[in-house]
Amino acid sequence: MNNNPFSTDWMSGWNTLQRKMWEDWSDVTQSSWTNAWQTENPMNFFRDGMSRWQNPFSPPTQKPEAMAMRHAMGSMEEFMRMGREVFKVFQGMSEGANLGQEWTAQLDKAIQQAKAMFTQGNESLYGAMGNFGNMGKMGNMEEMTAFWSRPMKAWSDFMGSNPAFSNDTMRALLAGGPATEEALSRFLSMPGLGLNREKQEKIQEGMRLSLEYRKAFEEFQKLMNESSKRALDLMHRKLLEMGAEGKSMETMRDLYVLWVDCNEEANASTVTSKEFNEINSRMMNAMMRVRRNMAEMMDNSLAAVNLPTRRELDSAHRQISTLRRRISAVEESLHELQGKDATSEINTLRDDMEKLGVRRLREELTALKQQVEEALTAPVDTGAESADKSAIKKTVRIGNARPQQAAAAPAQKGE
Amino acid sequence: MFPFAINPEKAVEELSRFNQKLAAGVKTFSEVGPIESGISPKEVVFRDDKVTLYHYIPRTDNPHRVPVLVVYALVNRPYMTDIQEDRSMIRGLLDEGMDVYLIDWGYPDASDRYLGLDDYINGYIRRCVDFIRDRHDIYRVNILGICQGGAFSLCFSALHPDRVRNLVTMVTPVDFHTPDNLLSQWVRNLDIDLLVDTMGNIPGDLLNVTFLSMNPYRLTGQKYLDMVDLLDDKVKLKNFLRMEKWIFDSPDQAGEAFRQFIKDFFQKNGLIKGNIKIGERRVDLANITMPVLNVYATKDHLVPPDASKALKQYVGSSDYQEVAFNGGHIGVYVSGRSQKEIPPAIANWLKERG
Structure with a gap:
């Protein structure tokens, strides 16, 4: 074959092939047919394939595999259409013969x-x-424009698929x-x-x-x-x-x-x-x-x-939302009254105390208490020491006394 | 030299090969089975209207004592964070010893049309947080907010700082008026009141078509042509379909919440200006005094890096850190590299802060 892509040795077959291609493209969505897979026309695979792929996925659903397949079909269409447009351009260019x-x-x-x-x-x-995508109108202006203007197609698909629009x-x-x-x-x-x-x-x-x-x-x-x-x-x-x-x-x-x-x-x-x-x-x-x-x-x-009108439904929905908010508020008030939150707050305080190193302070306090206990239980050697321990013991007892008892002491003393 | 070495025979052969692949792919499609949404075992622990709080089953014996609550966006579904076994941010966090909860917002319908941001932030998020606090006997939880969920988490943390121990934001818009924020530019002149008053809830498809319009030729054409090359590999096809399901699984948006989010955040840039009111209270980012980790993606086309990084200037926290991920908005939690980088970075940061 000549290296020139538009040399006549393959251009002779090209026109026939292209004509068949157009015919098949036009037929794809227009006719019912059988046994196309085995026909000699090289472009029949597309028509046959369309039917094979669409059958397992129809009626259209929102399942991802069906959506992906539909999109793949769309891309295939687009890919094929591009091929057709490009060939057409080639042909136009080759009409001038020697490039x-x-x-x-x-x-x-x-x-x-x-x-x-x-x-x-x-x-x-x-x-x-x-x-968009109307394969029956091959080559007309709107289809060509749609092919090149995909954002418009996306908009069109959206408009067509959404009942609201x-x-x-x-x-x-x-x-x-x-x-x-x-x-x-x-x-x-x-x-x-x-x-x-x-x-x-x-x-x-x-x-x-x-x-x-x-x-x-x-x-x-x-x-x-x-x-x-x-x-x-x-x-x-x-x-x-x-x-x-x-x-x-x-x-x-x-x-x-x-x-x-x-x-x-x-x-x-x-x-x-x-x-x-x-x-x-x-x-x-x-x-x-x-x-x-x-x-x-x-x-x-x-x-x-x-x-019922949209206005009435909106009004009902607004009331539903208001009621939901009120119910939530009531439920939370009830929850608080039941005191369930106290546990959480106590735990939080514990949590905060731990962060502040209260555990260490508590351990030091325990050690100090232990020292005091040891001091109190140790044998008495001198009178002075005995007096000191007695004072400590008294202090400890006062510290342990209930508040009202401690408060009562001065009054008794006063009496 | 003429730049086409394509002749009709070659072209027909190529298209025929392509077609054969696609025809053979029908068999793979039939064998691929159901497309699961979310793979890590989880349990429902709390329900509130259409909102569900999930608890993921820990994957370590002694998970970190402060759980992480993942707050995802209202647009799209949160199973993106757990999309497949080897692409799961949730699993990564669980493997790092985190105890993970996630809010699933569900699918709002017409009866949710009057849900506002107050309902979402002071209502649903707060009640989920309180549930976790009760369940774990703790006062504060860790929050991980993603995208719009990150913006919600910022609002929640500013309004309820006493309930948040540490805050992690991922690909979260803060300054909505950076010059490269395309979404923000697109909605700047939209009459949002008219849109919401007319439509009620905003159809998820409208958001889909908006996102697709950013790269219409790649996202609605080339991607599916490329898919044909995956058709002989069931695993790869299934992974593709999982992503496909997620992309188009877009819940409708509750009208009032949408109105407030677009007007106050996108149009008025209120988060950094401090003029957003949620319920009766103004959101002041300076109230965010807990430690903050801000994860952003350097190639994010939806939330540009500068839109996220602005957070540093406005939070009141003295413990603020950033993690820059070299990838895009979705890649930050599904790419292979992100699995190795992001969950460990988040978990280690949280562990260091108790």
Whole structure:
């Protein structure tokens, strides 16, 4: 085989192979099929594998092995998709036939084309919330953008999987397009009248908030698109550097790692910017305003048919918390009254006394007492000594006397 | 030179090989068995609402007489500290002769929406501490606070210094406004009142997507591609899945506690400014007069080192020490090196202080 990767000797088979690849990719999620594992098409393994892996893990659960497998599947999809995109770029580059030293110009052209994905209007925005990973729409704008814009996919997955954020209304808000916006603007300019005036105003407020959310989301999408474009520039630069150094990518995996590195680098510079903080917060805040408005309208509807509302549940939960605190306080008071804490405090005091070296003092005191006892029990030799011991004995007795007895002594003396 | 030496045949062969590995991996998946959460034997000794206090069975004959209470964060689950036999900070402490307790916060639901930091710190933590004091007939316990649990431990120690003998903080944010604190920057302009008033409890998934957004391409893509290389090794796969389970096992956050934590700690940086009130009392870090050991990770992307090291300036303790671990926020308690470095460092420090 010629060393030129786009020489005609393998390019003749390449077009056939690529066509088969596209066909298989399109089929993967569209058709039911059998016995694909044994077919001759080299790309059928993917379709067959999809089915084999998904079966043991469906329906989806939150078990880690199922989650990991699903993510692995997603990564596989991404890996394959990258392969497809890269091949497409190769093919585009090879259309100029002899690459020679012209590959840098071709690469530049390919990168510029890829960057154009992120500047061609808002097509990706309007599909972003519901169509990530839609393998049936191969090669369209939204899918390509999703491939390059993983933070948006993470957001989309979150929105789709969490019931608190996911519903048709939220999706519709983003999928409506300019026509919806224009219609909404007209509706919002209508003044409220009659009995339903307040209800109408609430709906109008909701729509106004929805438009704000759409704008905020669009801003966010644009920012992430800029990040993706920076990632492409980085990739471009790194590939040129590799070419200049005489290095080359040997595997698809190498290319994938380079793609990840470039995107992470671009993402890091985006998410640490002040602009991101502001835009991301604006989007979140706008979304929360929409949700709050929707919850309020829902509450009004529930109240109208005498069903429990969020407001009532919140009130009940607040009371539960207050009661819990009161019960804890009562239990602790009871515990204290039962004197259980005294043991702990005594032990603590013992603990502190030990730290202060009281044990040593106690031992010295015991030794002193022993000396005194020995002195008292020793044989009497002289009258003077006898008088001294008698005095000591008396002192010891007074020291042992109960307080009231000791206090009574002077009074008796006084009498 | 053209930088691609990949032709379609090679690419298809590579992808085919990859696919075969993944297909073969289904068998390993089926054999890997249940993914346990926490491996060291433990007993439930106290329950308080959804909070459970665990006591780990000591692994030495005469454990240290002052037990250690581990206070973990509300986000994610505390079994990260005991995730697998050869990656367990808890086991390391037990092997060093420590007597270890751990607070498991459980999974808050809608009925916990009004739990505030006062309930967590002056309520649950205090009652767990008091239980241990009673059980061991001691007045003060050792506390080991991790991440957000470290911030809670700081508050508790400042409010109840008479109950804490020694305080260990691990990867704990203290100064929330260091320039490299990405999480803090992200929440600076969020309307937290609106968020909590609208959502009630904050979904764990929202926190997950926030953490993933820090490295979205690696954490949601490349990681799983790399996983395929582990599929022929059951042990390695199981370890991967344990970590995976932990990462996505994110309890919802009680709304009021979340509101107060984000506003007072993240947005107002109140811990170092001294304007946080828990219940009726202001938290003053100068009240922390007991010995303090502050463990931080030099490559921590969630709690940057400077955010932790700020503690030194604010505590009232004259016995303050730091341990710098050369690794990241999670590596500090699960990496192979941390097993050799961190538990012994903590245990020896505690033993020296009685």
